[in-house]
Amino acid sequence: MNLPGKRSGYRRILYALLPLAGPICFVCIWWAVTHLLAGSTPMAAYFAPEKTWQAALRLLGNGVLAGHTLDSLRRVFAGLGLALLFGIPTGLLLGNSRLFERSANLFFQLLRMVSPLSWMPLAIIVLGIGDAPVYFLLGFAGVWPIILNVAAGVAALDLKWLKLAKSMAATKAEILFHIVFPGIMDHILTGIRLSIGIIWIVLVPAEMLGVQAGLGYFILDSRDRMEYGDLVATILYIGILGAAIDYAARRLRSKWLRYA
Numbered sequence: 386m387n388l389p390g391k392r393s394g395y396r397r398i399l400y401a402l403l404p405l406a407g408p409i410c411f412v413c414i415w416w417a418v419t420h421l422l423a424g425s426t427p428m429a430a431y432f433a434p435e436k437t438w439q440a441a442l443r444l445l446g447n448g449v450l451a452g453h454t455l456d457s458l459r460r461v462f463a464g465l466g467l468a469l470l471f472g473i474p475t476g477l478l479l480g481n482s483r484l485f486e487r488s489a490n491l492f493f494q495l496l497r498m499v500s501p502l503s504w505m506p507l508a509i510i511v512l513g514i515g516d517a518p519v520y521f522l523l524g525f526a527g528v529w530p531i532i533l534n535v536a537a538g539v540a541a542l543d544l545k546w547l548k549l550a551k552s553m554a555a556t557k558a559e560i561l562f563h564i565v566f567p568g569i570m571d572h573i574l575t576g577i578r579l580s581i582g583i584i585w586i587v588l589v590p591a592e593m594l595g596v597q598a599g600l601g602y603f604i605l606d607s608r609d610r611m612e613y614g615d616l617v618a619t620i621l622y623i624g625i626l627g628a629a630i631d632y633a634a635r636r637l638r639s640k641w642l643r644y645a
Contacts, residue, residue, distance in 0.1 A: 431613040437621065440614030449603075450622060456598040457588060460516065461630075464523025464584050465577070472528045472580075473573070476535025477565070486536075493532065501526035501587050505594065514595035522594075526587040530579035538572030539565065574641055578634040585627045 415434055422429035430436070444450045478485045479493075501522050508518035542565065550560045566573075592601025600623055607616040 428613075432617055436614040437617040440612070441618040441622070444615060444618055444622075450600075450619070453598055453600050453603045454626065456596075457592065457600045460519050460523060460592070460599065461581070461584055461588060463516075463520050464527055464588075465580060467520060467524030468527035468531050468580050468584075469577070471524070472531030472576070473535055475528075476532045476576075477539060479532065479536035480539025493529075497529045502590055505591075509594060516596065518594055519591045519596060522591045523584045523587060527580035527584040530583065531573070531576040534572040534576030534579070535569060538569030541572075542568045570641060571638070574634070574638040578631065578638060581630055581634055582627075585623075585630065589623065 412434055419429045419433040423433075479489070480486075504522060504525060505518070508521050512518040512521060546564050546568070547560065550564055588599075589601035589604065592599040593605055596602055600619060604616055604619050607613070607619060
């Protein structure tokens with residue numbers, strides 16, 4: 386009879402189940418609040434967990450969310466691609482050139498502090514209605530973590546490696562791809578993870594710019610149809626999907642650190 390072993394097993398099970406404590410407490414509070422408010426505010430009953438659960442099962446069963454999810458993910462990765470296309474070269478310039486850093490840093494800091502959503506009216510005027518302004522807003526939102534992390538990575542490089550490469554007559558391309566990029570890859574992956582998080586937050590309001598598909602569009606559509614169960618279910622789905630994407634980004638970074 387191995388009681389210490391059993392206690393250790395129970396502790397491992399409890400530790401494994403610990404992440405569920407937060408969601409369970411949230412659902413309990415959610416259920417209590419909606420049912421307490423239902424007496425004075427009948428509308429609150431439409432937002433109860435059981436209504437949301439029924440809507441979630443229906444939406445997952447009929448495949449409606451799948452199509453909107455694909456459209457949203459396409460925009461997310463397009464925005465991330467734009468952020469990488471502009472952010473990596475700009476970060477390399479900031480990290481390598483003191484002159485460029487001194488002349489552009491203040492301007493970039495001013496732009497970084499402007500909410501991406503502030504550009505909505507201008508984006509629509511210049512780019513029209515559709516995917517183009519959404520791509521711009523997502524790219525603008527996601528570029529700053531990449532620029533800052535790449536610049537920080539370049540500044541943290543060991544200068545001895547660069548001097549050694551130059552002494553061996555390495556070309557600029559060889560230095561860039563064999564020393565700089567491997568040396569800053571951890572910073573790039575961190576920037577990508579932060580960028581995806583910001584893009585995911587900006588995605589929903591950006592998809593309210595007149596597009597006809599996407600999770601942000603579906604939230605507006607659910608509100609207009611007064612399907613409040615669909616609305617809350619979609620909000621929770623966005624949170625779960627965003628957490629899954631962030632987890633994938635963290636796993637990618639940890640694998641790189643393990644095998645680098």
